[in-house]
Structures are given as structure tokens and as C-alpha cells.
Amino acid sequence: MSKVKVGLVGVGSVAHWGHIPAYQADPRVEITAICDINEERLMATKEELGVKEAYLDFNEMMAKSDCDVISVATWNNSHKDATIAGLRAGKAVLVEKPMAMSAKEAEEMNKVAKETGSLLMVGFCSRFSGEAMELKKLIESGHLGDIYYVKTGYLRRRGNPKGWFADKARSGGGALIDIGVHALDRSWWLMGKPKPISVMGFSWNKFGDYKSVGDVYSADLVDEESNFDVDDHSIALIRFEGDKTLFVESSWAQNIKESYGYQEVYGDKGGAKFHPLELFTDLDNNQVNVQIPTRNVTLHTAEVKHFIDCYLEGKETMNPGEDGVTIMKILDAIYESARTQKEVLIK
Ligand SMILES: NC(=O)c1ccc[n+]([C@@H]2O[C@H](COP(=O)([O-])OP(=O)(O)OC[C@H]3O[C@@H](n4cnc5c(N)ncnc54)[C@H](O)[C@@H]3O)[C@@H](O)[C@H]2O)c1
Known part of the structure; x- marks a missing residue:
């Protein structure tokens, strides 16, 4: 059986201590593509992992790479766009916590997952x-x-x-x-x-x-x-x-x-x-x-194993996009309540 091809969007800290070792520990997968806006880090990671594909732009990666699944471990402000680009390119997506910057963004991501039928899992590793x-x-x-x-x-x-x-x-x-x-x-x-x-x-x-x-x-x-x-x-x-x-x-x-x-x-x-x-x-x-x-x-090892199990077996993930949406709604409400000094109702 051919291996599941993995793309990493964002190769900073958590990619290095969490995602990379977790994928390397799973014999069913191989990391084939990486992306980061930091060129120095991108090239150092390319060398370190021995991967052929390295991209500075995740849209280019989604258009050109034949990777099957991606991990999104960028700054929070690009979780939404990187995830949506991955889902639209037919890739299964594991997106780090927090799912997005707001519930509105999380809802958009979840909607695209439903439209495309691609697997979307939120990295609630705890x-x-x-x-x-x-x-x-x-x-x-x-x-x-x-x-x-x-x-x-x-x-x-x-x-x-x-x-x-x-x-x-x-x-x-x-x-x-x-x-x-x-x-x-x-x-x-x-x-x-x-x-x-x-x-x-x-x-x-x-x-x-x-x-x-x-x-x-x-x-x-x-x-x-x-x-x-x-x-x-x-x-x-x-x-x-x-x-x-x-x-x-x-x-x-x-x-x-x-x-x-x-x-x-x-x-x-x-x-x-x-x-x-x-x-x-x-x-x-x-x-x-x-x-x-x-x-x-090891939290990321268990999380990535579950992600790949779901991808290969067509199983529902225990961390679906809906959960990310609810958590973002609660986070939005906490920040709003703190700002307005009032109780905030969640719809
Ligand atoms: N689950 C956990 O326990 C855990 C732990 C740490 C971080 N995280 C999450 O992981 C994400 C990354 O955190 P980190 O600590 O690795 O941060 P980091 O800054 O070390 O790494 C983020 C990387 O993303 C790159 N990046 C930023 N925007 C990008 C874009 N548009 N396209 C491609 N690359 C981009 C940066 O250049 C950087 O290399 C955050 O969302 C964070 O909340 C989760």
C-alpha cells in the first residue's frame, strides 16, 4: 500500500516538537511537502527532513502538491485561509488549536469542510x-x-x-x-x-x-x-x-x-x-x-494517529470542526464579556 503523503503548513515550534515526530512515528505516512513564510526556517526544515517540495505560499502548495493530508500549524491568523485552501484542494486537514481567530472564521472553515466532504479535525490534543x-x-x-x-x-x-x-x-x-x-x-x-x-x-x-x-x-x-x-x-x-x-x-x-x-x-x-x-x-x-x-x-502522536486512522478508514473524527466552532463561540463570548463587563449570551 502506498503511503499517505503529508504536507506541513507552518514549520515552527509545534511542527518540530509535535507534528513532525508524530508523523515520523507512523509507518503509514511520509512527509512530502512543507510550507512556511520564513524562508530560512523553510529551507532548514527541507534539509532536515529531506523533503523535495518546499513552498513559501500555501496556495501554491495546495495547487501543486499531491499530498493527501495537511497539518496547519501557523500563526492563528492564517488557520482559516490555509485550512480552507487545503479542504478545497481535496486534502484532509488537521488544524492546530485555537481553530481560528473567531467563531465567524471557524464557521466558515466548517462550512467548507461540509461542502467539500473533506476531513477537518481540530488539534485539541489535551x-x-x-x-x-x-x-x-x-x-x-x-x-x-x-x-x-x-x-x-x-x-x-x-x-x-x-x-x-x-x-x-x-x-x-x-x-x-x-x-x-x-x-x-x-x-x-x-x-x-x-x-x-x-x-x-x-x-x-x-x-x-x-x-x-x-x-x-x-x-x-x-x-x-x-x-x-x-x-x-x-x-x-x-x-x-x-x-x-x-x-x-x-x-x-x-x-x-x-x-x-x-x-x-x-x-x-x-x-x-x-x-x-x-x-x-x-x-x-x-x-x-x-x-x-x-x-x-505523547499528545501529538495520539492526535496524529487518530487523524490518519480517520483519513484511511473514513471514520468520523472525535475532534470535528463543529467542536472548534463551539469553543470559538465561548472564547469570543469570554473576551466580549471581559470587554463590556456584562454577561454575554451565546446563540
Ligand atoms: N497543541 C498544542 O499543544 C500547541 C502548542 C504550541 C502551539 N500550538 C499552536 O500551533 C500554532 C503554531 O504555534 P508555534 O508555537 O509553532 O508558533 P511558531 O511561531 O513557532 O511557528 C509558526 C510558524 O508558522 C509560520 N507561518 C506564519 N504564517 C504563515 C503562513 N501564512 N503560511 C505559512 N507559514 C506561516 C511562521 O513563520 C512560523 O514558522 C499556533 O496556532 C499555536 O496556537 C499548539
Whole structure:
């Protein structure tokens, strides 16, 4: 059987630590084409991977390359156009989170996926963690009962990736759309994707171009000047149909002891949290806590494997474009609520 030909649009950080190793680990595929607007990075990656096709423009890549599937891992402001170009050229598309800059863009992408019948998967990689997968199974087998409250967060003491991430015109937002989106999406998925009704959101930009030594993200971007016109800390309370509520918080910079992430899920039969994954429930009127064993999973490897499975087997993806649209609607509403200081209804 001939191998699935893979094209990469955007060969920056996550392409290098996430997508490339994941495709290289899958014997069913080969990377045949790459694209990046940064010529130096494009040529270095061409050399590194030994691929023949390298493009500076994704429209040219879609017109000329016979690749079957693509990963879109560019700045957020080109997710929509690169994805649509791929779908229209008949390619299956895995687009990084956040799906787009806004719900309007995400809806456009999803509409083209439906029109063309091409596979569109959103890179919500957090769903693939061993803990998230096991917790989802516990929820689906009824161990937590009716889930009515979820709390989650992705918090960094100092971790503003700077560069384009902190430039609203290219990112669409800061900590919330960058890392809060993982916690938000994973929670919403664990809750069984309830319909969002309204949002109260709060955002701050307190640190800007902080000078204290901290973690470095996207190392090749730290020297780039940035506008810092985005949130470095956001929180939100989201109300869903069925009397369900989600609290989500995310920060790139916050005066906490250390960076951490958490997930808590509360139902009327049991509660659960990670890390590690623990279940809190009653057994014959005794309160019991159970630590659930989980697998160590490389998120992008699991995500890419699922993408290729769906492509080859014609299966529906567990991360469809519709999910990306709903998450973008919630993100839009959080930012709007923070700006207007009012509760925002989601249609
Ligand atoms: N799932 C995750 O855990 C995860 C982690 C990091 C980043 N991401 C997402 O991946 C995307 C890329 O992030 P990154 O950290 O790799 O950023 P990066 O800046 O390191 O890499 C992005 C690359 O895209 C290129 N690019 C920008 N616009 C382009 C265009 N129009 N056409 C072709 N190339 C273009 C840039 O030159 C750069 O090389 C973002 O959407 C980000 O949110 C996801």
C-alpha cells in the first residue's frame, strides 16, 4: 500500500516538537511537502527532513502538491485561509488549536469542510492524554452521575511566549485563546459537550513585557518585538443547558508559587480530578478515593494517529470542526464579556 503523503503548513515550534515526530512515528505516512513564510526556517526544515517540495505560499502548495493530508500549524491568523485552501484542494486537514481567530472564521472553515466532504479535525490534543481518556470512560460508564460543575485551569507563573502570540492581530488573544483553550475544550468534552448559554468573563493584561527571568516558550520568538495587546490572565464562568457550570482560568503570568494545570469534575455520584487521576465516590455509604492508573501518552502522536486512522478508514473524527466552532463561540463570548463587563449570551 502506498503511503499517505503529508504536507506541513507552518514549520515552527509545534511542527518540530509535535507534528513532525508524530508523523515520523507512523509507518503509514511520509512527509512530502512543507510550507512556511520564513524562508530560512523553510529551507532548514527541507534539509532536515529531506523533503523535495518546499513552498513559501500555501496556495501554491495546495495547487501543486499531491499530498493527501495537511497539518496547519501557523500563526492563528492564517488557520482559516490555509485550512480552507487545503479542504478545497481535496486534502484532509488537521488544524492546530485555537481553530481560528473567531467563531465567524471557524464557521466558515466548517462550512467548507461540509461542502467539500473533506476531513477537518481540530488539534485539541489535551483530549488524548491518558488521564482525560480514562476520566471520559469513567464518566461515560456513569461513575460520576450527572456532571453539574467543572473547574479547570492552565496557569503559568512566567510564561508569555511573546512574538506573534502577544500580538492580537496575529493571535486573536493571549493566555485564554493560547492555553486556556486546552482546559476549556477538555472540560467541555468531558461534560459531554453541553450547549453553552452564557458567559461571564474577566481578562487582565498586568505584566506585559515582564523582565523577570522565567520559562521560555517558542524560543525562536523571544527577541521579536511584540505589542502585548492581549490578556496575560483570563477567567470565566460558563453556564450550559442542563444546569451545568464550568469555571476556567488561564494565565501566562501570575504571582503563583509555580506553574500548574488542573482538572476537576463534579457529579452527583462522584467527583474526579487530575493529576494524578483520582475518583471520589461512595461505596456502601463509605467515602472512598480511588487512584486510577493511566497511560503516558505523547499528545501529538495520539492526535496524529487518530487523524490518519480517520483519513484511511473514513471514520468520523472525535475532534470535528463543529467542536472548534463551539469553543470559538465561548472564547469570543469570554473576551466580549471581559470587554463590556456584562454577561454575554451565546446563540
Ligand atoms: N497543541 C498544542 O499543544 C500547541 C502548542 C504550541 C502551539 N500550538 C499552536 O500551533 C500554532 C503554531 O504555534 P508555534 O508555537 O509553532 O508558533 P511558531 O511561531 O513557532 O511557528 C509558526 C510558524 O508558522 C509560520 N507561518 C506564519 N504564517 C504563515 C503562513 N501564512 N503560511 C505559512 N507559514 C506561516 C511562521 O513563520 C512560523 O514558522 C499556533 O496556532 C499555536 O496556537 C499548539
